Amino acid sequence: MSRLDVFIDRMVSQRACLDFAIAETAALPGPVFELGLGNGRTYHHLRERIAGRDIYVFERRIASHPDSTPSPEFTILGDVTETLPRALERFGPTASLIHADLGGHNLAKNDQFARKVSPLIEPMLAPGGIMVSSDRMYFEGLEELPLPEGAVEGRCFVYRR
Ligand SMILES: C[S@@+](CC[C@H](N)C(=O)[O-])C[C@H]1O[C@@H](n2cnc3c(N)ncnc32)[C@H](O)[C@@H]1O
Numbered sequence: 001m002s003r004l005d006v007f008i009d010r011m012v013s014q015r016a017c018l019d020f021a022i023a024e025t026a027a028l029p030g031p032v033f034e035l036g037l038g039n040g041r042t043y044h045h046l047r048e049r050i051a052g053r054d055i056y057v058f059e060r061r062i063a064s065h066p067d068s069t070p071s072p073e074f075t076i077l078g079d080v081t082e083t084l085p086r087a088l089e090r091f092g093p094t095a096s097l098i099h100a101d102l103g104g105h106n107l108a109k110n111d112q113f114a115r116k117v118s119p120l121i122e123p124m125l126a127p128g129g130i131m132v133s134s135d136r137m138y139f140e141g142l143e144e145l146p147l148p149e150g151a152v153e154g155r156c157f158v159y160r161r
Pocket of ligand 1: 035036037038039040041042043058059060061078079080081101102103104
């Protein structure tokens, strides 16, 4: 499998999982959290498809496309290992949807980081809330859901409280 194949599978899976999660959580009023803005493509997708819910972005350093840059009141700047605990104090367990795409090219490092942030992410989800991740997460109390149609095994993971 070429890197191009892997990239395409990842993009197609992100879209399928996000669309599934958006539809499944449509009745929940709580905020949406995008962890890792990057270029802002998935943030833009969320913004286009979600109505009536605030979308907050967590990012170390903003470097997104101008069309896909959140306004300052919806930007939570800093390392997620520090900003997630503060966000839990601020929002409580209210998130309707959390999307994490924090990884880079080093799969072992991504896995190590997923283990570190899983316990920080888990308490932020509201009952019925969904978490979509590009990396396997390590939750104690969330259910891993089967992938929606169109997503490729191993390229995306979906969890529900
Ligand atoms: C793969 S990119 C996200 C791409 C995005 N989903 C898109 O569609 O454009 C990952 C982003 O996560 C951010 N990131 C990685 N680790 C982080 C951390 N510990 N705290 C905050 N941001 C982090 C990086 O700065 C990078 O911008």
